[in-house]
Amino acid sequence: xxxxxxxxxxxxxxxxxxxxxxxxxxxxxxxxxxxxxxxxxxxxxxxxxxxxxxxxxxxxxxxxxxxxxxxxxxxxxxxxxxxxxxxxxxxxxxxxxxxxxxxxxxxxxxxxxxxxxxxxxxxxxxxxxxxxxxxxxxxxxxxxxxxxxxxxxxxxxxxxxxxxxxxxxxxxxxxxxxxxxxxxxxxxxxxxxxxxxxxxxxxxxxxxxxxxxxxxxxxxxxxxxxxxxxxxxxxxxxxxxxxxxxxxxxxxxxxxxxxxxxxxxxxxxxxxxxxxxxxxxxxxxxxxxxxxxxxxxxxxxxxxxxxxxxxxxxxxxxxxxxxxxxxxxxxxxxxxxxxxxxxxxxxxxxxxxxxxxxxxxxxxxxxxxxxxxxxxxxxxxxxxxxxxxxxxxxxxxxxxxxxxxxxxxxxxxxxxxxxxxxxxxxxxxxxxxxxxxxxxxxxxxxxxxxxxxxxxxxxxxxxxxxxxxxxxxxxxxxxxxxxxxxxxxxxxxxxxxxxxxxxxxx
Amino acid sequence: xxxxxxxxxxxxxxxxxxxxxxxxxxxxxxxxxxxxxxxxxxxxxxxxxxxxxxxxxxxxxxxxxxxxxxxxxxxxxxxxxxxxxxxxxxxxxxxxxxxxxxxxxxxxxxxxxxxxxxxxxxxxxxxxxxxxxxxxxxxxxxxxxxxxxxxxxxxxxxxxxxxxxxxxxxxxxxxxxxxxxxxxxxxxxxxxxxxxxxxxxxxxxxxxxxxxxxxxxxxxxxxxxxxxxxxxxxxxxxxxxxxxxxxxxxxxxxxxxxxxxxxxxxxxxxxxxxxxxxxxxxxxxxxxxxxxxxxxxxxxxxxxxxxxxxxxxxxxxxxxxxxxxxxxxxxxxxxxxxxxxxxxxxxxxxxxxxxxxxxxxxxxxxxxx
Numbered sequence: 001x002x003x004x005x006x007x008x009x010x011x012x013x014x015x016x017x018x019x020x021x022x023x024x025x026x027x028x029x030x031x032x033x034x035x036x037x038x039x040x041x042x043x044x045x046x047x048x049x050x051x052x053x054x055x056x057x058x059x060x061x062x063x064x065x066x067x068x069x070x071x072x073x074x075x076x077x078x079x080x081x082x083x084x085x086x087x088x089x090x091x092x093x094x095x096x097x098x099x100x101x102x103x104x105x106x107x108x109x110x111x112x113x114x115x116x117x118x119x120x121x122x123x124x125x126x127x128x129x130x131x132x133x134x135x136x137x138x139x140x141x142x143x144x145x146x147x148x149x150x151x152x153x154x155x156x157x158x159x160x161x162x163x164x165x166x167x168x169x170x171x172x173x174x175x176x177x178x179x180x181x182x183x184x185x186x187x188x189x190x191x192x193x194x195x196x197x198x199x200x201x202x203x204x205x206x207x208x209x210x211x212x213x214x215x216x217x218x219x220x221x222x223x224x225x226x227x228x229x230x231x232x233x234x235x236x237x238x239x240x241x242x243x244x245x246x247x248x249x250x251x252x253x254x255x256x257x258x259x260x261x262x263x264x265x266x267x268x269x270x271x272x273x274x275x276x277x278x279x280x281x282x283x284x285x286x287x288x289x290x291x292x293x294x295x296x297x298x299x300x301x302x303x304x305x306x307x308x309x310x311x312x313x314x315x316x317x318x319x320x321x322x323x324x325x326x327x328x329x330x331x332x333x334x335x336x337x338x339x340x341x342x343x344x345x346x347x348x349x350x351x352x353x354x355x356x357x358x359x360x361x362x363x364x365x366x367x368x369x370x371x372x373x374x375x376x377x378x379x380x381x382x383x384x385x386x387x388x389x390x391x392x393x394x395x396x397x398x399x400x401x402x403x404x405x406x407x408x409x410x411x412x413x414x415x416x417x418x419x420x421x422x423x424x425x426x427x428x429x430x431x432x433x434x435x436x437x438x439x440x441x442x443x444x445x446x447x448x449x450x451x452x453x454x455x456x457x458x459x460x461x462x463x464x465x466x467x468x469x470x471x472x473x474x475x476x477x478x479x480x481x482x483x484x485x486x487x488x489x490x491x492x493x494x495x496x497x498x499x500x501x502x503x504x505x506x
Numbered sequence: 507x508x509x510x511x512x513x514x515x516x517x518x519x520x521x522x523x524x525x526x527x528x529x530x531x532x533x534x535x536x537x538x539x540x541x542x543x544x545x546x547x548x549x550x551x552x553x554x555x556x557x558x559x560x561x562x563x564x565x566x567x568x569x570x571x572x573x574x575x576x577x578x579x580x581x582x583x584x585x586x587x588x589x590x591x592x593x594x595x596x597x598x599x600x601x602x603x604x605x606x607x608x609x610x611x612x613x614x615x616x617x618x619x620x621x622x623x624x625x626x627x628x629x630x631x632x633x634x635x636x637x638x639x640x641x642x643x644x645x646x647x648x649x650x651x652x653x654x655x656x657x658x659x660x661x662x663x664x665x666x667x668x669x670x671x672x673x674x675x676x677x678x679x680x681x682x683x684x685x686x687x688x689x690x691x692x693x694x695x696x697x698x699x700x701x702x703x704x705x706x707x708x709x710x711x712x713x714x715x716x717x718x719x720x721x722x723x724x725x726x727x728x729x730x731x732x733x734x735x736x737x738x739x740x741x742x743x744x745x746x747x748x749x750x751x752x753x754x755x756x757x758x759x760x761x762x763x764x765x766x767x768x769x770x771x772x773x774x775x776x777x778x779x780x781x782x783x784x785x786x787x788x789x790x791x792x793x794x795x796x797x798x799x800x801x802x803x804x805x806x807x808x809x810x811x812x813x814x815x816x817x818x819x820x821x822x823x824x825x826x827x828x829x830x831x832x833x834x835x836x837x838x839x840x841x842x843x844x845x846x847x848x849x850x851x852x853x854x855x856x857x858x859x860x861x862x863x864x865x866x867x868x869x870x871x872x873x874x875x
Contacts, residue, residue: 046509046511049511049514050511055510056510058510058513058514058517059514060514060517060518060521060555061514061518061555061557062510062511062514063511063513063514063515063516063517063518063519064518064553064554064555066511066514066515067515067518067519067553068554138510154517158557161557162557162558162559163559163560164559165559165560166560318572318573319571319573320571320572320573320575320581321569321571321581322571323569323570323571323572324572327572328572397572398572398573398574399570399571399572400570400571400572400573400575400577401568401569401570401571402568402569402570402571402581403567403568404564404567404568405580408580410580410581411568411569411580411581412578412579412580412581413571413575413576413577413578413579413581414568414577415577416577421570424568424569424570425570428569428570433562433569434559434560434561434562435560435561435562437560454560459562459563459567460562460563461560461561461562461563462560462561462562462563463563465558465559465560465561466560466561468558469558469559469560472558483560
């Protein structure tokens, strides 16, 4: 297998790279060494299908992705212009058939990404030597395939991929409690005291309240309940709901060593890619901000202006049902720059209620550039939107909130109010708009069954998908698996025991 | 050296074709990509395999968007992807797409390859032929516009070398009058193949917009394929409820009536069109009928009569696509099944939803008729 096709860059592109790199540095961008390679579409599609890496473990889903990219290109629907991966040194791939103007634009764009990868806090814990790590994963999986058979390994990977998003993206950044080892329960202790009623003496009915005083009985019952609860607690684990389902499976599922390794590979890669999902808007916005700045100030020749405008506006195009992260990101960054240049922030500005005065507010602070550099360092998409989205910006950018209308079977514009839009944006960014799933109990009903909980926040779980995931989870866990959720405002438990599905309401 | 991606790709193809891993079959999606052809939108089938994840359902879902529009204005069908923000989640790498254009001929070719459609053998009856000029010979005389530059210079070079005036140090070749060669045309007689397509659609109240959009997508692909197979293609449209009429394309897709359904009325109109315009000796005739299968009970007998007597004998293929609708009974398909065994040019297909379009096109055109 080849790692990369080390080809020297065409001189023209090398010159463009040197120039763009110089401009990027002059503006204060700070990046790892960036290595550009020029690929034809076939190669670029392969890299893209592999998530930007030259080598990944064998799996059909990469083939599917490749097929789609190649088809899109063959039918002339879409075309990838560039790819860049978060490694040190940074690798970026350019499409050979791009015009020189396109190459300059994407080179400038890539430097934006590289700076973001290196400096944004959310990328800090990622493995910058992932190129090697991915190749390493590929070798390990290939070895298992040789030993256990293609289909066996593939089926297992399919099951792992079905739960690959059940990770805790914040885990690399904070210290959570170490999960407790599986509790050891003394069977003798559990065996004793197994009768279920309270201690009751025989008595005539009229004497009953004296011989068996109700308050004593109640106290006794309470005692026993407490004990029972303690017993249950001792049997069930983890102590508190755990969001990193993959880690829980790695720790407790009865996996053979190779399965354990494959699952941990899937989990590692999921954690590696997670920050890119967390910062899509900012990352694209930041890169677009810099390609636009560098190209319009320094990069363009007169002849290229129209092509540049066409390409740039194509990238920034919006459509009603889809929020373009490039557009939202660059506009919000520009807005922040403008506000900090003019001093449109702080208590004095916030207290001002006169719309005219607010609109013409200008304290000539010139802090804009400094501010956006700070923003790119500490924020992710959620905190970015939460901190900087303003009502004025929403009106300016014609943002709206839409929702699904069951009667019309259509998505309809629901609101143009600031709080509604902001809330919706934050909702759809939180956990990528996906349901929160936690492990509640790894010894459910004291039968070693796995119980998951869907944290219901207003949107129901898609049940057909959920059932299929349960089937895959049973393959990993080896015992029946349940998930608790809400449907039509009633609690619902979906279960799969390896043979049949069950759903219990209430 | 085989690349990893080729192995992955082949594996994927095998799964999609159902050769291995049968249990994944239910996850195979026959999606479509939307492309532009001039001003119209075209759809290209793309298969993929869904890996199930815990996901939100549609109920209670929504998102944030950008653009003009009043409150309450619809921005898209509910069956679109629910992830409104376009967040592909942890989409690996950072990449960057743009759209470009595509030609119809390429589309047809790709469709044929994708669905493994056989080339159509035009029927032997056809007698139409056309003369075509093909420029495939060389002449000594001709108009200057047809001068064959390369041959002329080669000839001049030959002459100069044999005359000994050619100097390799100063390679100048000067053609003279006699060196000039011209392209010449041969007339060849080619049989011309023409096809007539008649689309019939039920526009009674029971057909909803969703059913119509299925018909539209399917008709687009049928057109594209048949156009690639024949020199000339004529298309007619017939709509019917209790009465039928021939209409233009736009009316075909946009009419909505509320009446009952009498399919025989449409068959009569089709019969008249075929008799008047498309004699079956000269034309390859295709009839595609789309309906939700509702018909007035006493009409079925009459339908079969016209079908067996007048239509099936002249058609290359008579294709009936039954679109599943919440209101239709689907009875008519059963009627047709009773005579299906007798005619191999009667092709029936059930189209449950958008995903089934793919299979249905293959059923209609897969026989190579």
